[in-house]
Amino acid sequence: MTLIDLANPTKFLTLTARVLPWLAALTAVLLLVGLYQSAMAPDDYQQGSTVKIMFVHVPNAWLSMFVWGVMSLAALGTLVWRHPLADVAAKAAAPIGAAFTFLALVTGSLWGRPMWGTYWEWDARLTSVLILFLMYLGLIALWRAVEDPSRAARAAAILTLVGALNLPIIKFSVDWWNTLHQPASVMRMGGTALDRAFLIPLLVMAVAFSLLFVTLHLAAMRNEILRRRVRSLQMMQASQRSA
């Protein structure tokens, strides 16, 4: 089974039908374990119990950028390799990524209220993530503006690649501009700054959220393939009737 074999939508459908239940079950188990560990994690000496928002907020924020990265790869697949499932993958990922970004913004502002005393601050990290959210919405609007899916795919792929320039800006915004949001503490030069008691639940939650994305993404891709089949059947029927 290689990437080329997956280009056949029927093979993709049979494979994902077999894999999806296991994936969903594994996601649920990991989410439960992660949530339990997060609830059992000790309070922070400075932040008290509000630190637990981190276990939801940080995976959402990571995924919001990761999904755009996946869409950029899919955009390359559409434009360069003409992989037939690449535009299905890109289209299915956009709403999921928008949801992760929205949740990252919401949990962040809920965390910001007790910590910083404000729901929103025009700081570099917050603003660049908000821009990411706006770009997700613009991309979804672009997908919906064109009727022919393959033309929409190419337009969206170009916009996705241009928007990928925002990803390094978000990642390094906390290092380049010294503002309210705390600097990177997990993935940074010279090892993590997080205590093991916080790091392990966080990593479990990160894996669980990534699996959640994979599960939702595969399911959405199946829906999109089936939707396209229905569309082409309808068009065939219409052309037969008119003939």
Place this chain on the structure above:
Amino acid sequence: MTALAALIRRDIRIALRVGGGALIGVLFFLTVVVLMPFAVGPDLALLTRLGPAILWLGALLASLLTLDRLFMADHEDGSLDLIVMSRTPLELTCAAKALAHWLAAGLPLIVATPVLGLLLNLDATATSAVALTLLAGTPALTFTGMIGAALAVTLHRGGLLLAVLVLPLSIPVLIFGVSASQAAITGPLSFGTPFSILCALSLVSLVIGPFAAAASLRHGLD
């Protein structure tokens, strides 16, 4: 080279003649600036403080307003198909068209800035700082906007979509343009740092814009 020069000359001539719509941008810019004192009150000290931001917002909206002219008119009369099929590389053609658009629609905005600065009670240093940042920043607005214009023209009904797609990309330009002009007027910060980032943004968009626009034209037009 002569083909590109001819294209630039043609685009500028069309834009400046009746119905071309390039100078509408300046009129719109003037209207936005005139509306501001009605919205925030005619307090001259407040207007001085807000001046650079108002001028930048006005220029941003005015350049967004004229952007859909970039490919739309050529698409309607069919010359865009000829341009795409011609032997000149489409990336170069896109860059030439954007340059012509900036000369016809962007440069008048910068020329109008000193006059509009008077209305906002800006002194000579502030006005020249804003004009300089606009000179460095509006090419970035045109060249990133060109990507949105190329996407919109291939979609047939992309008018409003253009604004949604282009505005997030222009936020960094706005941030550094305004912060550079503020730094020149009041700030303890130096003018050079944000200004050089603004120049860098323009240079990056000069590279990326033509390629992305050419790709979307090539894929979008059947």
